[in-house]
Amino acid sequence: MLAETTEAFDASAALCYSVSSLNRYGEKRKDTEWVKSLRDLPETRFLIQANDGFIFNKEATFEPSLHSAKVLEQLDIANGTTIFLGLDENDGDRPYFAVRYEADADSLEAELEKQGPYAAYGLRGVAMKNAASREVLGMMAQAAAVGRWHVSHQMCSKCGEPTNVADAGYRRDCPSCSAQHFPRTDPAVIMLITHGDKCLMGRPYQLAEGVYTTLAGFVEPGETFEDAVRREVFEEAGVKVGKVTYIASQPWPFPSNIMVGFHGEALTTELDIDYDEMEDCQWFSKEETLKMIRGEAESGLICPPDISIAHQLIKIFTEE
Numbered sequence: 001m002l003a004e005t006t007e008a009f010d011a012s013a014a015l016c017y018s019v020s021s022l023n024r025y026g027e028k029r030k031d032t033e034w035v036k037s038l039r040d041l042p043e044t045r046f047l048i049q050a051n052d053g054f055i056f057n058k059e060a061t062f063e064p065s066l067h068s069a070k071v072l073e074q075l076d077i078a079n080g081t082t083i084f085l086g087l088d089e090n091d092g093d094r095p096y097f098a099v100r101y102e103a104d105a106d107s108l109e110a111e112l113e114k115q116g117p118y119a120a121y122g123l124r125g126v127a128m129k130n131a132a133s134r135e136v137l138g139m140m141a142q143a144a145a146v147g148r149w150h151v152s153h154q155m156c157s158k159c160g161e162p163t164n165v166a167d168a169g170y171r172r173d174c175p176s177c178s179a180q181h182f183p184r185t186d187p188a189v190i191m192l193i194t195h196g197d198k199c200l201m202g203r204p205y206q207l208a209e210g211v212y213t214t215l216a217g218f219v220e221p222g223e224t225f226e227d228a229v230r231r232e233v234f235e236e237a238g239v240k241v242g243k244v245t246y247i248a249s250q251p252w253p254f255p256s257n258i259m260v261g262f263h264g265e266a267l268t269t270e271l272d273i274d275y276d277e278m279e280d281c282q283w284f285s286k287e288e289t290l291k292m293i294r295g296e297a298e299s300g301l302i303c304p305p306d307i308s309i310a311h312q313l314i315k316i317f318t319e320e
Contacts, residue, residue, distance in 0.1 A: 015250045016307040017141035019134040022086030029168035038095040047098040053120030077101045081150045083169030100147030127307045145253035149183040189228045190216040190259045192313040195266040202281035214310040237281040238272025250309040261309045290318040
């Protein structure tokens with residue numbers, strides 16, 4: 001059970017990839033005729049993903065990533081996997097599907113240009129450029145996570161034989177040993193640790209130059225979220241954490257994570273950094289953190305962009 005939950009934080013409004021108006025109709029996905037009837041409706045729209053890039057119509061003025069069935073035919077996608085996303089209850093129950101296919105990365109751009117005003121863009125870049133509405137970004141997150149799972153789970157983990165798509169894209173069945181496989185979502189904790197008017201942030205080695213962010217890590221088997229927060233902070237920075245407060249969660253489909261966000265209160269402040277994992281960790285005052293999140297710090301240091309839950313965890317601290 002989560003320790004405590006902050007009030008008055010609307011995660012769906014604040015967090016990228018967290019908005020969805022789709023009813024996924026999980027109980028009806030096994031009905032192949034029902035799913036097919038939805039797919040064939042003229043009002044149905046498709047998200048098309050080539051490798052890890054979503055296909056955009058560069059000339060469209062409204063939701064350029066959503067396509068009619070005619071575009072599927074035009075692109076002649078022979079090896080695509082179709083995934084039912086759901087019905088949009090805010091748009092007259094319009095059906096939405098995703099189609100994921102593998103393409104030659106070196107020739108993809110040229111092939112798309114032959115077919116029309118199309119280009120492929122990665123999900124992170126789409127979000128950073130606000131190139132899709134928040135509702136469509138939520139659909140993209142769903143499509144990206146499930147689509148990537150299909151790519152990496154085509155063989156049965158029990159007997160090694162090829163598997164088949166089932167349940168409108170939410171299951172793979174092994175015809176050899178009858179095993180059933182389902183998409184997985186890996187939970188990770190992400191946390192801003194505070195001590196009075198200071199907060200703890202760090203730099204993993206892969207982070208962009210000048211960026212400091214919240215600490216984070218995967219939840220291990222048999223571990224609660226709260227204990228994962230305490231363990232990861234102690235392992236990475238040598239700081240002991242007491243009270244842990246749940247803030248919000250965010251789908252993070254890179255490839256299939258759910259980021260569970262917390263604030264934690266430090267019991268100690270001395271740092272003992274694990275330099276195998278972290279380039280640096282520092283305590284920052286609330287004043288300095290506010291400048292960093294606004295991009296106004298004299299040091300030139302900044303915080304992560306607002307598409308990430310890390311940004312929101314930091315922002316909440318600076319506004320308290």
